[in-house]
Structures are given as structure tokens and as C-alpha cells.
Amino acid sequence: MELLFILDPLDSLKIYKDSSYAMMREAAARGHRLWAMEQGDLAWRHGRVVGFARPLTLTGGLPDWYRAGDVAEMPLERFDAVLMRKDPPFDMEYVYSTYLLELAEAAGAWVINRPQALRDFNEKMATARFSRFIPPTLVTRRGDLIRAFLKEHQDIILKPLDGMGGAEVFRVRQNDPNLNVIVETLTRHGARSVMAQRYLPDIVKGDKRVLVIDGEPVPYCLARIPQPGETRGNLAAGGRGVAQPLSPRDREIAESVGPTLKAHGLLLVGLDVIGDYLTEVNVTSPTCMVEITQQTGFNVAGMMVDALERGAAQKAASRERGEKK
Incomplete structure (x- = not known):
């Protein structure tokens, strides 16, 4: 197989724990050929989606754990699989990338994970699709609803819908003197939706x-x-x-x-x-x-x-x- 990985800069990967590297190493060990590029290397031109990618050889050592060949402009459907492994934030540039990847998919590329699903499955909101498995949950930007939810459950977790790695996650209990400032900060005074969940001991x-x-x-x-x-x-x-x-x-x-x-x-x-x-x-x-x-x-x-x-x-x-x- 010819596998294209869309990644953060290669030199930023912590290969001792990186899942993308683990996949690349396993694929290379089986004789599959690796290519790598960054999100900014995606483009639509001459009526097709292309990537400015480099062939990748894993050396197995540190600090120079890879050798990269010359950049080549390649249509994405040329690869057996395209793995979108760019870390969040899930910002508008990420959304634009999913638009490009969706066009590539229409031309025959196999994109993992599917571009539409990357947009549709917000990592917090997607739990609502499986509501029988989730704790009591509220999504809102309204402070009064958050306060009512806290009054009902006494001990809750508040977090933004676009966070990662535990950023901006707050545990709030009834009578917390910082409640108002936490709600104002997380919702940006009612301009941003957040998720509240009952605290799980x-x-x-x-x-x-x-x-x-x-x-x-x-x-x-x-x-x-x-x-x-x-x-x-x-x-x-x-x-x-x-x-x-x-x-x-x-x-x-x-x-x-x-x-x-x-x-x-x-x-x-x-x-x-x-x-x-x-x-x-x-x-x-x-x-x-x-x-x-x-x-x-x-x-x-x-x-x-x-x-x-x-x-x-x-x-x-x-x-x-x-x-x-």
C-alpha cells in the first residue's frame, strides 16, 4: 500500500508515545510505503485536490528517526489510504481541510477518518448520539441554565466544546464562590456554548x-x-x-x-x-x-x-x- 499521513510537523512528533508513528512503523515493517505532509500542503488546483507530500523512510533511531525525500505534487486518489492525523485545534482551517479532503474522496481517495464525519462528530457533542450511555449532560451558552443544572446535581464538570487535553475543564460545586466568573469565562459572557456534566466520582x-x-x-x-x-x-x-x-x-x-x-x-x-x-x-x-x-x-x-x-x-x-x- 501507499499510505499518506497528514500530520503536524514531523520534528514535533514524540515518537516514544505517538500513535501516528506507531502506525507508520507497523506499516513500514509490512513493506508498505509511507508519505507525509502537513495540513498546509493540501491544495485544490487544476480541478483536483493534491498534496505536496514527501516519501518517508523510518530509520528506527533518534534523534533523526526519519529520512524524507523530495516533495512531489500528488493527487490524493493516487494513495491507497489518506490518514488525517492533524492534532486539534479543530478550527476553521481544519474545516477547510475537510472540504478539500471531501473533494478528494469524491475523486476516489480513501480518507481516514471520513471528512464529513470529522465535521459532524464534535468530540463532546457526539455523545448525544448515544445518550443512553452518558451521564446527565447539558449543552448551552446560558448562565441561568448552567446554574440550574448545578443546583440539581450539586457537583458538575464544565468544559468547552472545542477543547482538548483537559484544557479549560472546571469542576464546580454548589456555592462555589468562583461560579459566576467561571461561567462568564467559559461562555465568553454568553457567546460560546459549553458542556456541563454531572461529576463522576x-x-x-x-x-x-x-x-x-x-x-x-x-x-x-x-x-x-x-x-x-x-x-x-x-x-x-x-x-x-x-x-x-x-x-x-x-x-x-x-x-x-x-x-x-x-x-x-x-x-x-x-x-x-x-x-x-x-x-x-x-x-x-x-x-x-x-x-x-x-x-x-x-x-x-x-x-x-x-x-x-x-x-x-x-x-x-x-x-x-x-x-x-
């Missing part, structure tokens, strides 16, 4: 990242356990990652939502589960492959490349059938 056991690949759950999750006195388990916020087998409830959630995710073209998704509740559906650049593999021996990147190989073979067979008609 099981966060002390970890915010579990459950990976779903091609509709099927990885059998282990990574419980990201907060530091003492902290309410956020995100690794970026200092959480400690502990791999563990999926609980029956984890598996129930993942197997229930998996077919919907697959049907929307979401090949790789990271579900966040606290206790028995689904709290987020991460679709842009899910991580934690490396930590799970290191601690359990289960080859998560291998499961992902298996899915890529199956999908590419199916698409090739479909094209061949179409050409014979």
Missing part, C-alpha cells in the same frame, strides 16, 4: 480511553488516572496511564456504538469512559496506542494496519469490478 479510577478500530473495540483500554487533588485524567494534564482489560460495561458501550461509527466512515475512534459512562467520542487524532501495547503486548497499531489492508483490498476489488462492467 469514578474519575479517581481513571478516565478510560477505549479505542475502536473498524467498529471493533481494542480489548484493552488505558485508564488515565488523575494526580492527587486533580479532576482531569488527561495525560497532557499529568494523568498516569494504566492499561487494563475492558470491563463488561466498557465493552457494551464500545460494541454498541462501534457499528454507528463504522457506518459514518470513522475507522479509528477513541471513546472516553469514566466509570460506566461515555463522556467523549474522539475522532480527530485518537492516541494511547503505544501505552496500551507497551503494557499489555497487544499490537494496537497492528490491528489498525490490518483494517487498512482490508479496506484497501476491498476498494481495489470494487474498482476492478467497476472497470469490468
